Amino acid sequence: MAAKTAKKSIPKKPFRFTVDDLNGYLFIGVAIIVFAFFTIYPVVSAVTTSFENYKPFGSEWVGFKNYLDTFKKDLFWKSLKNTAIYTVVTVPCSLFIAFVVAVMIMPFKKKTQSLFKSMYYIPAVASGVAMSVVWLWIYDSSPSGLFNQVLTLFHIPTQNWLASSKTAMLSLIIMALLSGHGSSIIIYIAALLGIDNTYFEAAEIDGATFMQKVRYIVFPLCKPTTLFLLITGIINSFQVFMNAYMMTGGGPDNNTTMIGLLIFNNAFKNGKYGLACAQAILLAVVIAGLTAIQFKVAGDDVEY
Amino acid sequence: MASGLYSQHLDRPYVYKIRNLLIGLVLLFCAIVVLFPLVYMLAWSFGPNLETASSSYHIFPTTWTLDSYKAFFDFSDYSWKWLFNSFVVALATVVSNVVFASMAGYAFSKINFKGRNFLFFMILVAMMIPYQVTQVPLYILFVNKFKMTNSYLALILPGCVTSYNIFLSKQFFSSIPTALIESAKVEGASQIRIFNSIILPLSKTVLAVMAINTFVGTWNTFFWPFLVTSQEAMYTIQVGLKTFKFANGTLLSPMMAGACVSAIPMFILFFALQKYFLEGVTIGAVKG
Numbered sequence: 115m116a117a118k119t120a121k122k123s124i125p126k127k128p129f130r131f132t133v134d135d136l137n138g139y140l141f142i143g144v145a146i147i148v149f150a151f152f153t154i155y156p157v158v159s160a161v162t163t164s165f166e167n168y169k170p171f172g173s174e175w176v177g178f179k180n181y182l183d184t185f186k187k188d189l190f191w192k193s194l195k196n197t198a199i200y201t202v203v204t205v206p207c208s209l210f211i212a213f214v215v216a217v218m219i220m221p222f223k224k225k226t227q228s229l230f231k232s233m234y235y236i237p238a239v240a241s242g243v244a245m246s247v248v249w250l251w252i253y254d255s256s257p258s259g260l261f262n263q264v265l266t267l268f269h270i271p272t273q274n275w276l277a278s279s280k281t282a283m284l285s286l287i288i289m290a291l292l293s294g295h296g297s298s299i300i301i302y303i304a305a306l307l308g309i310d311n312t313y314f315e316a317a318e319i320d321g322a323t324f325m326q327k328v329r330y331i332v333f334p335l336c337k338p339t340t341l342f343l344l345i346t347g348i349i350n351s352f353q354v355f356m357n358a359y360m361m362t363g364g365g366p367d368n369n370t371t372m373i374g375l376l377i378f379n380n381a382f383k384n385g386k387y388g389l390a391c392a393q394a395i396l397l398a399v400v401i402a403g404l405t406a407i408q409f410k411v412a413g414d415d416v417e418y
Numbered sequence: 419m420a421s422g423l424y425s426q427h428l429d430r431p432y433v434y435k436i437r438n439l440l441i442g443l444v445l446l447f448c449a450i451v452v453l454f455p456l457v458y459m460l461a462w463s464f465g466p467n468l469e470t471a472s473s474s475y476h477i478f479p480t481t482w483t484l485d486s487y488k489a490f491f492d493f494s495d496y497s498w499k500w501l502f503n504s505f506v507v508a509l510a511t512v513v514s515n516v517v518f519a520s521m522a523g524y525a526f527s528k529i530n531f532k533g534r535n536f537l538f539f540m541i542l543v544a545m546m547i548p549y550q551v552t553q554v555p556l557y558i559l560f561v562n563k564f565k566m567t568n569s570y571l572a573l574i575l576p577g578c579v580t581s582y583n584i585f586l587s588k589q590f591f592s593s594i595p596t597a598l599i600e601s602a603k604v605e606g607a608s609q610i611r612i613f614n615s616i617i618l619p620l621s622k623t624v625l626a627v628m629a630i631n632t633f634v635g636t637w638n639t640f641f642w643p644f645l646v647t648s649q650e651a652m653y654t655i656q657v658g659l660k661t662f663k664f665a666n667g668t669l670l671s672p673m674m675a676g677a678c679v680s681a682i683p684m685f686i687l688f689f690a691l692q693k694y695f696l697e698g699v700t701i702g703a704v705k706g
Contacts, residue, residue: 138530248674324423
């Protein structure tokens with residue numbers, strides 16, 4: 115009886131406050147307050163600040179000036195180009211390395227697999243600051259710097275790795291490629307373990323070689339994983355800040371200034387908050403655009 | 419164990435073993451390359467506290483001492499405090515995330531309240547926004563408006579419930595059968611009771627993963643603590659290490675010692691809780 119009346123009353127009183135509502139809001143309460151203060155408010159504020167010439171007491175509205183200034187600056191385009199080069203090289207190469215290593219780990223027993231997973235994952239645990247400090251020495255420009263010692267071994271003249279405009283970007287890229295791909299490898303292994311054995315058995319009956327199995331079974335079935343790693347990789351790569359800040363400071367001649375560093379410099383070195391916000395929003399738009407394109411290109415068969 | 423991918427030489431155990439051995443050797447070689455910077459860091463942290471004449475250093479130090487660690491801790495009166503600060507901030511962030519993010523995740527997955535889908539959608543969108551967008555307004559908020567520079571609150575609050583952790587726990591709780599909760603409701607249990615005595619005991623792994631990831635993430639974060647601390651006494655270890663680096667750029671061993679001090683606690687944590695670390699990677703990434 116009671117249930118009947120309740121059902122009937124729904125269309126009449128759509129804003130009835132139920133027990134579920136109360137519980138729901140109690141449970142999400144703290145999280146939503148934090149979310150509102152430290153995510154929603156900053157995003158809204160970033161949008162408004164990007165149209166202002168920020169001053170602590172009374173900012174003035176300047177319309178699209180910050181955006182127009184950004185587009186006029188060569189440094190913005192240069193840092194966008196740098197970020198793009200860095201991303202285009204490191205992300206696909208990292209994915210390829212992670213995929214190959216994951217496939218190579220597959221034939222072993224569970225215990226050996228875990229051992230390799232751990233070994234490849236450890237570098238990811240160390241902080242970016244610590245790793246930058248170490249790599250700074252590996253790239254030491256004197257003949258006894260580690261990389262220069264390797265070069266000497268092959269009778270190649272030593273390089274001024276981080277300070278020369280020819281090699282600075284290359285150095286950051288090598289560092290990214292030689293640092294851990296731990297999490298990508300582990301994610302790929304999970305995907306590989308999820309492939310049903312019957313696919314391989316069927317392929318075997320047809321006399322498929324190892325490479326054919328990889329090409330026609332593993333590769334397509336790992337596509338969702340690849341897309342996931344590609345998208346997160348590109349998102350992270352476009353926000354990269356630490357290595358450029360710690361190791362090259364964006365130099366030489368701004369050849370390693372990435373968008374992340376440019377925004378940081380504008381905001382916290384030059385105090386141009388409005389300009390920094392405008393650039394951060396442009397960065398968000400670029401990332402959103404790239405993500406959308408990847409979903410489009412990847413087709414409809416990938417679902418999240 | 420071999421998956422069907424590697425079934426080629428199963429009929430010839432000898433060839434099969436040799437092939438696996440070769441693959442293992444290649445993997446080992448790559449692992450050594452990846453691990454080398456860490457080994458280099460560890461080894462040189464025990465090197466002498468000297469301005470090494472740059473032509474004279476080898477791959478590993480010739481004499482081993484603890485002088486460089488001493489140099490790092492003597493550099494500032496607050497070196498130990500940096501470790502302490504990092505620990506306090508990371509621990510507080512973990513506790514509030516585990517409590518509040520998991521509660522929110524539970525509500526988003528199992529309580530049918532108004533506005534649920536909309537709010538969750540907002541949280542999903544927020545995860546895609548690059549941190550550069552929020553950093554400047556957050557900085558203005560904390561430094562200019564709250565006047566909270568150099569306080570633990572400023573270090574902890576922005577990360578105290580992250581969208582990612584809400585998302586992670588929601589995904590996990592969704593896999594718990596709703597019938598379990600319904601039957602407890604029929605028995606007259608309140609939502610708090612259900613959460614405490616049914617959901618949480620079932621979710622130890624995901625909560626551990628969340629705690630570990632949050633701890634490591636907070637410990638290693640540099641950007642935000644760097645913005646909101648200006649007194650050495652309130653630095654975290656990462657900010658301290660950066661300051662040390664810019665002051666002593668020419669001293670190899672003390673810099674490696676500093677890097678070790680910031681990284682070794684995480685290595686210890688990793689070796690103690692390896693299983694959760696490795697599980698944590700896939701829990702967030704592979705759906706279902």
